[in-house]
Structure formats: C-alpha cells, structure tokens
Amino acid sequence: MVPIVSNGYSIYFNQEGYVSLNAYLKENTFSKIFILVDENSNEFCLQNLLPQLETETVIEIIELEPGEENKTIETCVQVWNVLIELGADRKSLMINLGGGVITDLGGFVASTYKRGIPFINIPTTLLSMVDASVGGKNGVDLGGLKNQIGTITNPAMVLVDSDYIDSLPQNQMRSGLAEMLKHGLIAKKTHWEKFRQMEHIDFADFDDLIRESVEIKSNIVTQDPTENGIRKALNFGHTLGHAIETYFLENPDKTSLLHGEAIAAGMIMESFISWEQNLISEGEFNEIKSVLNGIFDRIDIDESEENRITELLIHDKKNEYGKVQFALLNGIGNIKVNQIVENESINRAFSNYKS
The missing domain is CATH 1.20.1090.10 (Dehydroquinate synthase-like - alpha domain)
Structure with missing residues (x-):
C-alpha cells in the first residue's frame, strides 16, 4: 500500500511500515529506544512489534494505565521522571504504541522532553489510526477539559498496521468509525456514502477505507x-x-x-x-x-x-x-x-x- 507523505514525515501501512521503521533505525544512531504502552497495548500489541524491530539498541518499555482519565500532566510528569531515571537523552527515540491517549500523551512527552526527542506513532485502535496519530497534535487534558495543553510537533513517521484492530471490541471499532464518517462529511462525499449502509461494507477491503480516511485528514493538515x-x-x-x-x-x-x-x-x-x-x-x-x-x-x-x-x-x-x-x-x-x-x-x- 502506497505511503502517504504528510508535513515532513510519511504514514506507512502494514508490513511496508516495518521495513521503513527498520531503515529509519539503521539510519539513525539512537542511544536508547523507549516504547510507551498502556496495559492493553502491552498485552495485545507489543508481542507483535518487538520481533519486527531489527536493532541492537537497548529497548525500555514504559507502561501506563489505560483510559482518558490518565491523559493528564500528572501522568506526563511520571513519564518524564522515568525517562530521566532510565537515562534518556536527546539521542533517544520514543515509540508510542497504543490508542489516542498514548499517541497524544506520548507525542507531548517526547516533544517537550529535553526540548524535544524524535517519536514514532504506531496506533493500535481504529480511532488513533485515522485521527489521533496523524497531524502532529499532541497534548493532554487539564481539569477534565479536553486537550487544553499540548504542542503541534510532527512524528518522525506513523506506522498503521491494521492487524492491531483484530482484537478491538465492537464499541472501540465504532468509536473509530465516527472519525471516518466525519472525514467523509467534511471533505469527500463518496467516502461518506461508503458507510451509509454498514451491512454492505466489505470489511475485506477495510484497509483501503482506513487509508482513504487517513489521506483525507492528512490532506487537510498539510494545507493548514x-x-x-x-x-x-x-x-x-x-x-x-x-x-x-x-x-x-x-x-x-x-x-x-x-x-x-x-x-x-x-x-x-x-x-x-x-x-x-x-x-x-x-x-x-x-x-x-x-x-x-x-x-x-x-x-x-x-x-x-x-x-x-x-x-x-x-x-x-x-x-x-x-x-x-x-x-x-x-x-x-x-x-x-x-x-x-x-x-x-x-x-x-x-x-x-x-x-
């Protein structure tokens, strides 16, 4: 599947993404690699990612509790402290493996730690694939108010692997569908029309729908x-x-x-x-x-x-x-x-x- 070129980075799909990720790791000499996960992506997704990484660089795993209620400055402080304790420097890389909370918070932590270290988003929910991981918006909630604190900093790359959504419950799939429907409503009527009768969607072609939705968002973000x-x-x-x-x-x-x-x-x-x-x-x-x-x-x-x-x-x-x-x-x-x-x-x- 052809990558999407966005503002200074590319969005790769499925197996081609791991090839590009390993090429990136070889081109750059990172001191350490930190993989940010929550309990769910640690249990269901990390086992798929780790065997794909072709590197001898030390890898550290940082696990957070799942849920929007943990997308806070307090959680960021905990992660910043762990990075310091584990010796993260400006030559370190962060890989955010998870849903929207992980990519939002992880991008914010990385873009502010020591004034910024590179990060890669590997979204593991449909919502984060078509929305949160793309566009360079990173941030956390404040006092319960959504995304009040954050940065606009692009990832080094985004890797969308649709195999990760195989374990998603139906309510999480529907949550991601909302953003895909939105993309059609605001920018591409034919994309909206593909979802008008859900029972007729060929989910064997769902990768193409994901890519089209990501492309709509990327095109808008590239303009502004x-x-x-x-x-x-x-x-x-x-x-x-x-x-x-x-x-x-x-x-x-x-x-x-x-x-x-x-x-x-x-x-x-x-x-x-x-x-x-x-x-x-x-x-x-x-x-x-x-x-x-x-x-x-x-x-x-x-x-x-x-x-x-x-x-x-x-x-x-x-x-x-x-x-x-x-x-x-x-x-x-x-x-x-x-x-x-x-x-x-x-x-x-x-x-x-x-x-």
Missing part, C-alpha cells in the same frame, strides 16, 4: 498545519462532542463515553445547526441523523445537563475573543469554519437529538 484555517474543519462534531465527553468524564454519576460516541452525538447536533442555517438540506440532515443513529446508541442527556454541557463550550480551543465558533457542514462533503452559533440554536439541537 497550525490550525489557522481549513484544519478547523476537522473539529466538526467536536465542539459539542468534546463538551459532552468532558461532562461525562468529570461527572461521577455518569459512565464515561468513548470519544467516538460523544463525537457522533456532536455531529448529529451540529448537522442540525447546519440545517437550521440553510447550509444543508433537510434530506441531508435526516440522512446523517439516520446513519449515525443506526450505528451509535443515543446518549441520555436531561435538560439540566444540557445547560452544564453548554457552559463547557467556552473552553473550546477554536474560540476567539470569547465567541464559541463551530465548523458546520456546507453540504455533505464541504465545510464552513468560524461559524458563530447562538445558544438558542444549540438548545434546539439538543431537543432534536433527543427526539
């Missing part, structure tokens, strides 16, 4: 690496979705949501707002809502919770001068960024979502 313009399109569904995700993560009476579950709800509501603003037709909105509701369970949100979720919007990273800004659909396959939305429209979007 620092998110001053079109890269904001990738936030479709995330303004409300991140607020919902944060609320459920921070509320002890709620069961935490997977990222894709919250983003699916956000996409339905932000599609409703797009329809209200005459950016998409009623038929397009109904199609989007029908497809997403066919894949994701509706999230139970009562009226009092709507207000608390809406209050979280002020912390969204796209906001400027205190104004909440949305990326809204402008027809399926197109997007308008920097759209101001009134609270009344947001309230109607919640009501429609629950109907």
